[in-house]
Amino acid sequence: MTSGPEPPGPPLPGPPSSSSYARYAGYPPASPGYGRFAAAGPLPEPEPSQAMARWALGLAIVPCGLPWLVGAGLAIAVLRRNRDGRNHGRKKAIAALVVAGLWLLLAFALPATLLAIAPDRSDSGQVTSEGSVTPQELQVGDCIPDLLSEGYKLTVKVSPCAEPHQSEVFANFDLTVSTYPGEEETRALAEQGCFDRLQELLPRRKLATASVLYLYPFSGTAFREDRGVSCLVESDVPVTDRIVELPPVG
Numbered sequence: 179m180t181s182g183p184e185p186p187g188p189p190l191p192g193p194p195s196s197s198s199y200a201r202y203a204g205y206p207p208a209s210p211g212y213g214r215f216a217a218a219g220p221l222p223e224p225e226p227s228q229a230m231a232r233w234a235l236g237l238a239i240v241p242c243g244l245p246w247l248v249g250a251g252l253a254i255a256v257l258r259r260n261r262d263g264r265n266h267g268r269k270k271a272i273a274a275l276v277v278a279g280l281w282l283l284l285a286f287a288l289p290a291t292l293l294a295i296a297p298d299r300s301d302s303g304q305v306t307s308e309g310s311v312t313p314q315e316l317q318v319g320d321c322i323p324d325l326l327s328e329g330y331k332l333t334v335k336v337s338p339c340a341e342p343h344q345s346e347v348f349a350n351f352d353l354t355v356s357t358y359p360g361e362e363e364t365r366a367l368a369e370q371g372c373f374d375r376l377q378e379l380l381p382r383r384k385l386a387t388a389s390v391l392y393l394y395p396f397s398g399t400a401f402r403e404d405r406g407v408s409c410l411v412e413s414d415v416p417v418t419d420r421i422v423e424l425p426p427v428g
Contacts, residue, residue: 230252234252311336340418342418348424
């Protein structure tokens with residue numbers, strides 16, 4: 179029995195169709211922007227150094243003239259640097275200027291107080307030789323060579339009343355208010371108290387032309403230390419006798 183040729187097998191698979199190939203083709207498309215370079219923003223500026231401000235404050239604290247000047251100069255330079263909008267130590271610079279200013283004020287005030295020569299006085303308290311006193315040390319009957327200008331006084335020069343003078347102390351009194359009422363009210367109370375006391379010493383015809391000056395506590399601190407007021411009457415021209423006749427003591 180002869181056999182014939184075997185029947186052909188199933189056809190070999192051909193190349194994949196374009197549709198099935200597309201299903202497996204390559205990698206998925208890259209995400210948008212992948213591989214691109216973006217420009218970086220500006221780097222933050224470093225904080226400015228405050229070393230100069232610290233030096234300014236440190237030098238201002240030193241109790242000596244030259245460091246004050248150097249510290250004040252550095253503080254001014256720091257404040258100028260702050261114009262760029264950054265903090266170069268502004269608060270420290272301001273503190274240095276304040277401290278240097280206080281030292282400067284003390285430098286002028288202390289010698290004036292220490293060098294003031296106290297006047298000689300008689301047993302009754304009258305000045306017998308020229309000298310300087312603080313406003314709190316003025317006594318009734320003291321004569322002052324010159325007219326006193328308005329403003330704060332550290333010391334007042336006094337002289338014997340037989341010598342030419344233009345001002346005299348005619349009254350001293352203490353304010354009766356218990357708390358500091360403010361400068362304006364304190365001044366008004368001092369003025370009224372002085373005029374009330376002057377009325378008892380001058381005739382009415384002279385009272386209208388009298389020029390009165392008064393020394394009073396100008397701040398709350400001064401008020402807490404001393405509430406005293408000194409009343410002075412002034413003359414336009416120097417005199418060698420009494421502007422106001424005071425009642426005898428005792």
